[in-house]
Amino acid sequence: MPSNMTDTNATDLAYHLHSQTNPQALSREGAYVVVKGDGPHVIDESGKRYIDAMAGLWCASLGFNNARLGRAAAAQYEQLGYYHSFYGRTNPQAAALSKKLVEVTGMKDGKTFFVTSGSEANETMVKLAWLYHAGRGKPTKRKIIARDRSFHGSTIVASSMCGLEMMHREFGLPLSGFLHTLHPNSYRVRQKGESEADFVTRLAAELENMIVREGPDSIAAFIAEPVMAAGGILPPPQGYFPAIQKVLAKYDILCLDDEVVCGFGRTGNWFGRETVGMVPDMMSLAKGITSSYFPLAAVVVSPKIVEAVERYNEAGTSFGHGFTNAAHPVGAAVAAETVAIYEEEDIVGRVRKMGPLLRERLKQATDGSPIVGDLRGVGLMYGVELVEDPSTGAPFAPARLIGAQLAARAYEHGLVVRAMRDTIGFCPPLIIDEKDIEEIGGKLEKALRDTEKAVREKSI
Ligand SMILES: Cc1ncc(COP(=O)(O)O)c(C=O)c1O
Structure with a gap:
């Protein structure tokens, strides 16, 4: 062990397997x-x-x-330190937050499904897209199109949606049925002499060609961040999402909005979709929702997705999806306080x-x-x-x-x-x-x- 390492370093090195870290560099330098x-x-x-x-x-x-977030968590821990949302249970904090999230996202008449990470949120959007199409008699619509260079998380489906080799290399991913179209990189992908409008037309045409090649009846959804973050901070060219969404509408493909980074003010609007003119069917929220003071995340869905879940289960079955710590009362209290601070400040x-x-x-x-x-x-x-x-x-x-x-x-x-x-x-x-x-x-x-x-x- 290098001599400048502290006790924490030594323990960490011996027992802690780190995310996204080169093991050799870590043992040389310590965390x-x-x-x-x-x-x-x-x-x-x-x-x-x-x-x-x-x-x-x-x-x-x-x-x-932030002291207010600490106090909100402490107060809620004293009142109710845990409860879940399975089998028709809820708590006042989760109920109030579900309403607030529908309001701030502008997903009129929609509903909130709680999860505990951005990956779970994106994974949930995929399951809901499958359920939605199957419920309309289109069970073959299963494939998901993301963009190359995109990042959508680390669970198996979320990794498959990533367009980054580092997320696939060790695991034999992506799963089949997860496709990647051109990403809107105005510095690297836009060609010399190509106007912004022509670049957008080319990106939309690439997407349409992929859909036609794969078969429109096999495609469930398209997922995108409004502004790509880990892909290299890439705001899309003007008119990109309207052009993309025209193609999606033509082939009955859902639009999934990954707001994990862009949500809650990051792009200068409450949500990135407002900045780029995207009108999604579902939105995944994480990170800024609690300023990461609690692992709470969510999917806000449009009414047609809510109806699909209801219709699928009208014979008395239950929606077969959920996480133990979702709708956590402490997480919901922290999120409500976070959003209140965003509003007040x-x-x-x-x-x-x-x-x-x-x-x-x-x-x-x-x-x-x-x-x-x-x-x-x-x-x-x-x-x-x-x-x-x-x-x-x-x-x-x-x-x-x-x-x-x-x-x-x-x-x-x-x-x-x-x-x-x-x-x-x-x-x-x-x-x-x-x-x-x-x-x-x-x-x-x-x-x-x-x-x-x-x-x-x-x-x-
Ligand atoms: C755009 C985007 N989506 C999803 C995720 C995954 O979120 P989590 O790490 O909470 O699972 C991330 C994480 O950085 C992200 O940047």
Whole structure:
């Protein structure tokens, strides 16, 4: 064990199998041990302070030590620490939250189904899509179309919907029947000289060709994030979702909206679908729903899905799906308090004000850099793509891991960012202010200059 490792590191290394972590690098370097939160900052075991410009995993929208959320959880634990939603049970907190979520999502006359993670939410949308079509006498409509580079979670169906090799490689996935169409990447997929409108037409045509090739009677649903997050922070081109939805409507295919990252203000509207003009049949919600202070998530479904569940079970059977800890009273209390804070503090207005400031500061930090090819994003969600040659967009060789190299240097300067290949993600807590933005920009500049130097000197 390296000499600088603490007791926590030693125990962690011996017993903790980590997600999305290289085992060899972990045993060389040990885990970063976070012990405390302070607004958008986190503090490690040695007392070093970092500004977390990724809000953890795009989730801690209210920062890392919000006292109101702590109090809401404590009060509910004293009242009712657990109950479930099977066999017609409920609790006042879950009932009230189900109504609130239908209201804030704008899913008129819809209903909320509770789960405990974004993966379960997406998995649930697939099951409901199958049930919906089967109930209408179309049981062959089973296949799901996602986009390449997409991320939808880690359970088996959710992983199958991911368009990322890293989610499939070790597990023999995707399952058959999970397809991936072109992703709307204006920097990499849009062709030279192609107008935005022509790009959208091509993306919609690609989707339609896939549907026709596979057979429209075999396709149940299309799933998409309004703005792709882990795929590299990719806002779609203007008119993308209306064009895609025209194709879906033509072939009787449901539209599933993964709002796990984009929901609850992240893009400058309550939900990403408003930002991009998507009109979904179901929406998956997680992360920001409780600012990740409790593992509660949900699917909000349109009335036709509710009717399908009712019709399928009209002879007295029960809807055969659910999770022990769904509709948890403490999770529901924390979610209700989170949403109340978003409303009271006008979090959407705040994102609209701080988003352009963050963008401007990132632009200032990256303009003229010999290794930055693109800055993109919306709301409080930005990506900086590092390239070998900004004039042509030629990427670095993947094995050089330039994005990870920059993220490591940022960490040394007290800035947490995420490298998605060579795109550096910025998705900070929604409570950040001008001072925090300056801190992010200043620390990014230092990390970028260090990385440029290492590239120049060919040491990475
Ligand atoms: C867009 C998107 N969907 C789904 C998920 C899965 O959520 P969870 O990790 O809560 O299962 C994630 C997680 O990052 C995500 O980014």
